[in-house]
Amino acid sequence: MSPPNAIPRPSSLPPDDPRDAVLRRHNQILLSLAKSTELDGSDLQRAWRLLTEAAAHGIGTERASIWFFDEGRTRIELVDLHEASKSAHSAGFVLKSADYPAYFAALAEDRTIAASDARSHVATREFKTGYLEPLDIHSMLEAPIRRRGKVVGVLCHEHVGEQRTFSREEEQLAASIADLVARTLDDRDRLAAEHAMREANRELEEHKARLEQEVAERTRALAERNAENQELIRRLRTAVEQLSSPVLELWEDVLAVPVIGVVDSERAAMLVERVLADVAHRNARFVLIDLTGVDVVDTGTADRLVKLARAVELLGARCVLTGLQPLVAQTLVDLGADFGExxxxxxxxxxxVHALQHQRSRREQTRGLESAPAPRR
Structure with missing residues (x-):
């Protein structure tokens, strides 16, 4: 069974131009790889399998493998080995850099390493005893994998059973497939960066949504607190106004209104409303407006007090001002304020005392009228 996206083999080659046929065959392999969606970086293991199969088929070796350096560049690890005769893949073998210094030095310097006699080649003979002879490998074609000018791994082609010479076209194909390995890594990084960007944008949107929700909640809480504060201020203002100008019932039918502070137009209106309401409710006969707590007056204050007194008298009660301070009295005289009657x-x-005397006198007059003999007819 052929693997998915297997490299197509040409059905026939022109017999008169073998080199041109090889180039066309290599180009067909590279074109098939370029069109493959398996090299998009989303599944590296699947990509490595496809590339090692293409390398083994294109170069015509039994073994093709991809190796990568670790971060410390102390070793390379096998990520995929394709054995053509077995149609098998394996991974996991490790080679330490310190054991093969000539090989790793050559990878850094050459575009490819073509070792027809791998057991004697200066770059590969270090593998002879521990690697080449046990696996019956005679020839090797190595193509370093470079990213951003740095060797990150190697694409290895190993021919078993006998020696062979690698052509210039085969070296170019090996180098091109090695470049595709690097490009696949770049695509992997691009996908990772795009994923990270999407995650960052998602987290940013979530953070933005949380912030907007917090701002909305805080705004709502501040609005509620402001409403509560306004209500508290209103109640406190009402309480202060009531305390600064309470309407007290000193005696039956006698009300007292101690005034403290400045009597402006707003306060005067409230005072008139409260006093008139209490006069009507309690059927008061006297209203004593005490100005002991008023330190400053002007013509406006005097005018408002006179209007209050007249409004009280319209309800049938008498209004008396008490507690004028000497300085206040002098100011009223200087201003020419007129309290009238x-x-x-x-x-x-x-x-x-004045109110009680007036009430007593009124009651006596009432009793006198009631006890007087009726006039004769």
Whole structure:
């Protein structure tokens, strides 16, 4: 059974020009290898098998093999040996550089080593006792495998049984197949680089996706935290506003509003709304607005307080200002602020006493009216 992608053998050769026929035969072998998809670097063992079979067939030797140096260049290891008569492949044999110095030196210098008498050739005679004689090898054709100007291995052709001479065309074929070995290694590296690039791009995309997800999650978390902070600020502001201007029920029908800090337009609107709501809800008769905690006033503040007092009076209650500080009173005078008929007292205590007296007087008037005799008709 012929192996897959076996090298085709020509059915006939021109009898009048043997050299031209050999060249055509070698070119046919090289063309078949060039078209083969098994030399794309994806499966090196399959590629080595195809190349050693082509080498043995093209050169006409019993044995063809591919060897590679280790990283330290201390030895070469057999990656594939094709034995034509057996149609067999094997691997794993190792040769140490230190045991064959002349051979390894020749590989570095020559394009090919054609040893018709391998047992006496200066480059190969070191193999005589331990390798050539036991295997009945008489002739060798070696083609160094070079990559980027450096010898990385050797394509070896071994003829058994008798000596033979290798032609210039056979040396060129051996060198060309050795170049195909190097090209297959380059393709292997290219595939590995492309795979590494794809993996790097995949990892980059995954990392990018993770980063985008993390950014989205952090953005969402920050938005939620910002919303929580805004709500907290709103609650704190409300609490501060309530504490700075609470509406207190000092006595029945008497409310007190201690004002602290600056009364701007926004705060004044809130104060009016709260005070009027409490006056209506509690049916208050007096509202004491205490300004003890106000250190700075202007005409705008005075105007807002007057409007608050008028709004309270529209609900049927009386409004009294208490706790004006001397500096504040002097500022209001200098500004020409007009409180109109709005009552002012020294402090909250006086305001409460004033409110209670007013309520007592009102109750007495009410009882007097109720006890007076009805007029005669």
């Amino acid at each position: 709005l009552e002012t007292l020294r402090n909250l205590k006086q305001g409460l």
